[in-house]
Amino acid sequence: MLRTTLLAAARSRACRTLVERAPVTRGLVSRYVAGSSLERALPVVEQLTADRLVTLDHLGEDTTDTSQAQDTVDAYTRLLSELGSAGVAERAEVSVKLSAVGRSLPQDGEKIALDNARRICEAAARAGTTVTLDMEDHTTVDSTLSILTELRMDFPWVGAVLQAYLRRTEGDCRDLAGAGSRVRLCKGAYDEPASVAYRDKAEVDRSYVRCLRVLMEGEGYPMVATHDPRLVAIAGVLADSSGRGPGDYEHQMLYGIRENEQRRIAAQGRRMRVYVPYGDEWYGYFMRRLAERPANVAFFARSLLTK
Numbered sequence: 001m002l003r004t005t006l007l008a009a010a011r012s013r014a015c016r017t018l019v020e021r022a023p024v025t026r027g028l029v030s031r032y033v034a035g036s037s038l039e040r041a042l043p044v045v046e047q048l049t050a051d052r053l054v055t056l057d058h059l060g061e062d063t064t065d066t067s068q069a070q071d072t073v074d075a076y077t078r079l080l081s082e083l084g085s086a087g088v089a090e091r092a093e094v095s096v097k098l099s100a101v102g103r104s105l106p107q108d109g110e111k112i113a114l115d116n117a118r119r120i121c122e123a124a125a126r127a128g129t130t131v132t133l134d135m136e137d138h139t140t141v142d143s144t145l146s147i148l149t150e151l152r153m154d155f156p157w158v159g160a161v162l163q164a165y166l167r168r169t170e171g172d173c174r175d176l177a178g179a180g181s182r183v184r185l186c187k188g189a190y191d192e193p194a195s196v197a198y199r200d201k202a203e204v205d206r207s208y209v210r211c212l213r214v215l216m217e218g219e220g221y222p223m224v225a226t227h228d229p230r231l232v233a234i235a236g237v238l239a240d241s242s243g244r245g246p247g248d249y250e251h252q253m254l255y256g257i258r259e260n261e262q263r264r265i266a267a268q269g270r271r272m273r274v275y276v277p278y279g280d281e282w283y284g285y286f287m288r289r290l291a292e293r294p295a296n297v298a299f300f301a302r303s304l305l306t307k
């Protein structure tokens, strides 16, 4: 119930104004977001890449303005060039939301998003790194996967995200488990109806294990995006039983969450990638993180009411 309310608030302009203006917000946001600009985020990336890998997200989504989509492409191009100059491109890639580069535009949105994503891929190729397409709500899955197919013709290293809470995902994992593919498996962060998604936590977890088994037994490169200690342990077991070594898959976690566990995994010689968001369009991302963590919500709601 609380999760549903917060996820609805993530798309409300009125709530956005309220949350952005609340004095308490800044402290909580900085836990999950590496900085409001690339200049602030880069030192974080340099520090993280000492023992971990990184994927950077220039925050923004649901763009309905062509020039804003263009600005996002420019921001990624600049980011990728900086990663190259800073000598961290081998350890830091980028994550892109197709709605940030134009998919939601009323006319030709999908084509514009494909063209823009292609430009980001070209910049990534020049810098010597990779791109992963984030997954948004269930209405966008087919379009994301079809753009992925197009991009992979020229850039075979482009990765995608699949969400274990969707009933279709085990099938999508089978389709994407072939050689050369990179698939990040997460539980899923949006509020989805029962017609398309498992709503019960135990069911989502069981789906995650089934999907992960398919990916581990396939020929691609699985990216295990979860902070759930049980699933992290199961990933290790499935990797062993599929004959995968530490370089044949990776763990992924979000910036600001289970930092000690991230370090522990990295210290064991396993590949650990941190998803690092930056920029001033943090609202939607931040609300989804609040929705995952009831303890934060209680604290945040109390502060909003008392200020």
Ligand code: FAD
Binding pocket: 133, 134, 135, 136, 161, 163, 184, 186, 187, 188, 189, 190, 225, 226, 227, 228, 229, 252, 253, 254, 257, 258, 274, 275, 288, 289, 290, 292, 293
């Ligand atoms: P949970 O059961 O939610 O959490 C397990 C434990 O992790 C919790 O008990 C808690 O200790 C800790 N934890 C989890 N969330 C928080 C939090 N917000 N604050 C503090 N502690 C927390 N979702 C998408 O829909 N599309 C994407 O493209 C996408 N990309 C992602 C990329 C990465 C690298 C990661 C790690 C997640 C991504 N997600 C994405 C989010 C994902 O779908 C989940 O919503 C999120 O990871 C929480 O699920 P969990 O697997 O960690 O399990």
